[in-house]
Amino acid sequence: MHRVHYDSDYITLLSDSEILEPFKVLEQAFRRYRSPERASDQLYEILIASSRGAHWKKYASPLILYKKYKQVVRLIEAAWLIDKNKENYGFVPQEFRTEIPLKESDTNDISAQSRFSRAILIIAKIFRRHSMCYLKGAIYDFLFLAMEPTYTDHLDQEYQDISIFESLNQLILALFEFYEFYPRKESSTFDRSKWKEHLEQHRTRETLYDYIYSLEDFFYLTSKEDLLSGIRSATKILCSEGYWKSHENPADIIYLFYEYLFMIEQFWRIWLGALDANIDLSSPWRFSKKILKTLKSADQMKLIYAWDFLKKRFARRDILYWCRLWDDCLQTLLINRSSPARKNGRYHRILEFIEGLVHLSEFESFMSWEYPYLDEDKVPMESRLETRTHPNN
Structure with a gap:
């Protein structure tokens, strides 16, 4: 979004209850999928539509692609909240607190708790590489291109690097693993203080977005x-x-x-x-x-x-x-x-x-x-x- 100030990270599409419990976002997004690949398909539908003229017409309406975009943004925001609270996962084994590569490896023999811990660390590494605002800005620009705009002066070429989809895909796969192996019985032991801080920040915001322009140059x-x-x-x-x-x-x-x-x-x-x-x-x-x-x-x-x-x-x-x-x-x-x-x-x-x-x-x-x-x-x-x-x- 050309006017949105993408130099700061903040929540835009999550409800108060979802900010306090990001797992609800994952449950809503993943409960109908049996594999992580299916969960990330909507991400690549946006990429495909952005690179093929009039591909959006293959859908019953443009709203379908727009909703897929919003779902991806919601997942990005939930992942960001999970990452912000990763230090409070007391049950994450110490040996998994070191950096690990993003490349997938054979996981057949890895325990559920270890796979859960690995998902947390993959999410952490992605947010060390990219800010949340950058990820949301990138996916918006690709959605925008998919819908064939005539207004293009504001588009930032930096956001149109398709390699960002690999990071977003890894993020969604990690979130699916987080969702699949989330220790539900232990969820009551979570320290939600970090999420409460972000909820308070969200509630005290005067507007939904920060902007890089003012009304003085609105018609620019x-x-x-x-x-x-x-x-x-x-x-x-x-x-x-x-x-x-x-x-x-x-x-x-x-x-x-x-x-x-x-x-x-x-x-x-x-x-x-x-x-x-x-x-x-x-x-x-x-x-x-x-x-x-x-x-x-x-x-x-x-x-x-x-x-x-x-x-x-x-x-x-x-x-x-x-x-x-x-x-x-x-x-x-x-x-x-x-x-x-x-x-x-x-x-x-x-x-x-x-x-x-x-x-x-x-x-x-x-x-x-x-x-x-x-x-x-x-x-x-x-x-x-x-x-x-x-x-x-």
Whole structure:
């Protein structure tokens, strides 16, 4: 993901209970498989699709590949948590605490406990070689290529080294062995203090992702028109049956929706900052005269009172609600079926919210707490707005 800051490791797709017990992730992923090779097949499906044009069309919908990607990310995050807590596996034999090669060897005579210990050490070696953020960034880029994007300027060639799939495959095989020989009867003896620390860090995060850009340069990678066009396309797709059977480039919807998530999360930060600063939420943002002339429709005029716009979205529903609705909407757009009627209202609600944020992103530098006067002529904004009334009055 081009805006995600991949210089730090943190959890994105696991629930609170899964962070406290990563084994649940493995159980959900592996319980239907009889061999580790079957478990890693979904990984190589992404690789194959990324190297063959239109291969994604062989699936019933683009959502199938997207879900395989999310499953791999969940496994990466579970492995990272297991590695972070490896010192607390008191039953790991001392002789297995030394470094071992990743190459598979004959394991017929190795005990279950020894194979469990070996799995832990393989996982540790992989994370010494690659950070979690690098592994997640790599698999996203390959998924993105598999969906045939037209937006490619942000792709990092460093992530497109197919050798990373060998490390990911070894990681999944080790996780399968960890799952198969996990000493369930002894699980109550685990020291979960490390996982509790990561759960606390996860709960205290203001947003799902860290980003390498801010709203100040939001339109540097994607134009405002493309962002608005994506909303129109999403509205059309929600009403369409079998949309992807006759259309191309599902990666573009994924790309734009991660742009929209960036906006939602950045404005959530702004909203939290406004609350901390005790901002008068009824005060207008101090737009320049030039900007005011561009606000023509009634809905756009309401954006002058941006704090009120944000309050209506964030006061009752926090970022977790909007992230879940965002993800649900994206998956519905990829499923190749029209949206269920009972969910249409929720999806249109978030698309309208996103459209407002696209416009508001252009005006972010005019936040009322930063600019007491117009930058173009230093005239107090109140005098410019004295003939205007609040949209709710």
